[in-house]
Amino acid sequence: MILNNGDVLTLSLDKSSGSGFQSKNEYLFGKIDMQLKLVPGNSAGTVTAYYLSSKGSTWDEIDFMFLGNLSKDPYILHTNVFSQGKDDWATMGGLVKTDWTQAPFTASYRNFNANACVWSNGASSCKSDAPSSTNGAWFSQELDSTSQQRLQWVRKNYMIYNYCTDDNRFPQGLPPEYRMS
Incomplete structure (x- = not known):
């Protein structure tokens, strides 16, 4: 449903x-913002997602998924990056089932903003392969040491699954995109 004009x-x-x-539009690269209002109350078994995906039978995808919860439990943010149309994502084993009596489950999205190069008919709307210095300062931003430490703390205290370290999933070795130097 579209609201507020x-x-x-x-x-x-x-x-x-x-x-x-x-x-x-389809985008070549850029910075994309979106505000989401997650499903309130008992939303166990639902997923509110925001993702970027290429097209074709072997697509690439970057996912931001908020897993529903029991009332008053924190939401779980699940992120996923995969390529060539292969990576199932962790579901906590399906231990918590959806309570359909709580339906419909409704999420809201607003303030979509794409500071990005539009890809159309095999060409980019940007004049070069790099963002302009006025609109693309975000392109060269990096985390400072304090932000890196905060990210490590979040990973240590809140990360519940990392398929980049799942030896059972990849017994033949990690795919190239997961190998970090």
Whole structure:
């Protein structure tokens, strides 16, 4: 449902249907922002997602998924990066089941902003392969040492699964995109 003169989009899920949307443009690279309001209350078994995906039978994808929860439990943010159309994601073993009596589950999205190069008919809207210095300062940003320490703390205290270290999943060795120097 589109609300507030097109400023807010809500998506609903019930036992027989779900919903989604996609941008009108395809992007080569850029900075993309979106505000999400997650499903309130008991939303166990639902996923509110925001993701970037290429097209084709072997696609690449970057996912930001918020796993539903029991009332008053924290939401779990699941991130995923995969290539060539292969990586199932961790589901905590399906231990918590969806309570469909709480349906419909509704999430809201607003303030989509893409500071990005549009890809259309095999060409980019940007004049070069690098973002302009005025609009693309984010392209060269890096975490400072304090931010790196905070990220490590979050990983240590909140990361529940990292498939880049899942030897059972990749007995033949990690794919090239997961190997870090």
